[in-house]
Amino acid sequence: MFPLGFYDISVWLAITSIILLATSELLSPKYGQTHLILEKKHLKTTALILGILFLSTVVIRIYQIIITL
Numbered sequence: 001m002f003p004l005g006f007y008d009i010s011v012w013l014a015i016t017s018i019i020l021l022a023t024s025e026l027l028s029p030k031y032g033q034t035h036l037i038l039e040k041k042h043l044k045t046t047a048l049i050l051g052i053l054f055l056s057t058v059v060i061r062i063y064q065i066i067i068t069l
Contacts, residue, residue: 006057013054020047 004012024043 006061010054010057010061013050013057017047017050017054020044020050 020043024040024047027040
């Protein structure tokens, strides 16, 4: 059996997308002295995809609740 439940995955998606979106908005394109250039577009796209996945889990959960009534 998979150790994570549907609710756990939904919360993980929500937290991860919020962290990635905040990171893409707050960090400068160049981070520190490492000369690592962050691609804000890819970071923001990933955050939005995870946000959409989270919203789809919410819709699935609402559908399950309506069906069981």
